[in-house]
Amino acid sequence: MKAGIVGLPNVGKSTLFNCLSNAKAQSANFPFCTIEPNLGVVNVPDKRLEKLEELVNPERVVPAVVEIVDIAGLVKGASKGEGLGNQFLANIRETDAIIHVLRCFENDNIVHVESTVNPVRDKEIIDIELQLKDLETVDKKLEKVKRAAKTGNKEAQKEEAALLKVKNGLESAISVRAINLTQEERDEFITDVQFITDKPVLYVCNVDEASAATGNKFVDLVKDAVKNENAEVIVLAVATESDIAELESYEEKELFLSDLNLEEPGASKLIRAAYKLLNLQTYFTAGKKEVRAWTINVGDSAPKAAGVIHTDFEKGFIRAEVIAYDDYVNYGSEAKVKEAGKMRVEGKEYIVKDGDVMHFRFNV
Numbered sequence: 239m240k241a242g243i244v245g246l247p248n249v250g251k252s253t254l255f256n257c258l259s260n261a262k263a264q265s266a267n268f269p270f271c272t273i274e275p276n277l278g279v280v281n282v283p284d285k286r287l288e289k290l291e292e293l294v295n296p297e298r299v300v301p302a303v304v305e306i307v308d309i310a311g312l313v314k315g316a317s318k319g320e321g322l323g324n325q326f327l328a329n330i331r332e333t334d335a336i337i338h339v340l341r342c343f344e345n346d347n348i349v350h351v352e353s354t355v356n357p358v359r360d361k362e363i364i365d366i367e368l369q370l371k372d373l374e375t376v377d378k379k380l381e382k383v384k385r386a387a388k389t390g391n392k393e394a395q396k397e398e399a400a401l402l403k404v405k406n407g408l409e410s411a412i413s414v415r416a417i418n419l420t421q422e423e424r425d426e427f428i429t430d431v432q433f434i435t436d437k438p439v440l441y442v443c444n445v446d447e448a449s450a451a452t453g454n455k456f457v458d459l460v461k462d463a464v465k466n467e468n469a470e471v472i473v474l475a476v477a478t479e480s481d482i483a484e485l486e487s488y489e490e491k492e493l494f495l496s497d498l499n500l501e502e503p504g505a506s507k508l509i510r511a512a513y514k515l516l517n518l519q520t521y522f523t524a525g526k527k528e529v530r531a532w533t534i535n536v537g538d539s540a541p542k543a544a545g546v547i548h549t550d551f552e553k554g555f556i557r558a559e560v561i562a563y564d565d566y567v568n569y570g571s572e573a574k575v576k577e578a579g580k581m582r583v584e585g586k587e588y589i590v591k592d593g594d595v596m597h598f599r600f601n602v
Contacts, residue, residue: 239533240305241440241512242333246360247351249341250444250476252276255308257479257505276308282513282520282531283506286563286593290522290529293570302520302531304513307333327371331432335515336439337508338364339476342456343446357443357456358463365413365435372433373408376401379431400427408435415439416467438515441471442508450475451499470511474504519592522563523547524572540588544598554600558584563593 243251258280282302291299309329330336340357341350352360380401386394400423407417413435419428428436441464443457453473461471475498482503485491495503513533520531521543534543540560545552561572565580572595575581590596 239516240333241335242307242309242330243337245339249339251339253480254476257483278306279303280306287531290524294524296529300530302533336437339442342443357460368434369408372435376405397427439469440515443473444476447475447478521594543590550602551600554602556599559597560584561595566595
């Protein structure tokens with residue numbers, strides 16, 4: 239699963255990307271510093287994994303990961319190819335979710351492509367460009383569907399009605415994710431089109447160090463502007479996060495965070511939020527050789543979860559032996575959980591819960 243970091247040039251995208259991943263994207267004080275998208279594979283912070291490691295003492299620990307893509311900055315006219323528009327829009331289409339970075343700090347030493355700091359205007363610039371691109375997509379789709387609808391094809395008529403709702407919404411500057419569509423319309427006609435503005439979005443307000451814990455007037459404006467979008471807003475002092483990421487010792491990082499009245503690095507908060515945004519959850523396998531976090535979609539069945547380890551596990555699935563994470567911690571070991579009768583045997587219909595510790599039985 240892949241989340242793309244987007245925003246106008248010079249809002250802190252590449253600096254944020256560097257905080258999140260070991261890959262070092264170039265970041266500098268001029269537009270279009272990032273041209274090719276940079277890809278980083280980022281560990282998902284999870285205290286539960288640390289606790290299981292402590293209890294099991296395995297040979298190795300493998301966390302869940304999310305792919306983060308740093309995409310070139312967007313400018314007005316991108317939908318018509320301005321700046322790096324065509325490339326930007328092709329790159330963003332390949333992602334599953336959007337992390338939209340907004341500049342919420344003033345600093346005369348860092349140029350703003352629009353000359354003044356106004357995160358709501360910046361958000362709207364990007365929204366409009368993405369909506370214009372989606373409008374092109376819906377118009378092309380409607381051309382084909384209308385021909386079938388005119389012949390009396392009932393399914394085509396339903397699809398035409400759904401696409402017209404999307405077209406009208408986009409023409410009113412409403413992103414597809416916020417258009418009033420039924421679940422049936424979304425499932426049958428909209429999701430597969432992969433509209434850019436239908437992707438879930440997380441807004442990152444990039445603030446100065448003094449505003450890291452409390453936010454500021456710019457953050458308040460952003461929260462008000464997105465209140466009807468069903469989107470999450472988080473506050474990060476990206477330059478400060480970059481400094482924290484460079485520190486070698488855990489103690490130094492803790493001290494730095496304490497001075498800022500922060501409980502954890504904002505980067506950790508962001509990765510977890512991106513994971514949730516992608517509708518992902520974690521289950522664990524725990525043994526002496528390895529304690530590992532596995533990534534699945536919320537709502538996946540036990541066989542589907544088994545297939546993440548190996549397709550043979552899904553094909554030959556017999557049953558899953560399941561321990562709730564809290565039971566594992568309360569009893570302290572798998573053996574004690576079994577003694578207490580808290581290990582469950584689940585079949586093919588079982589929907590995996592976040593944090594389940596699982597063993598699979600299969601036969602190929």
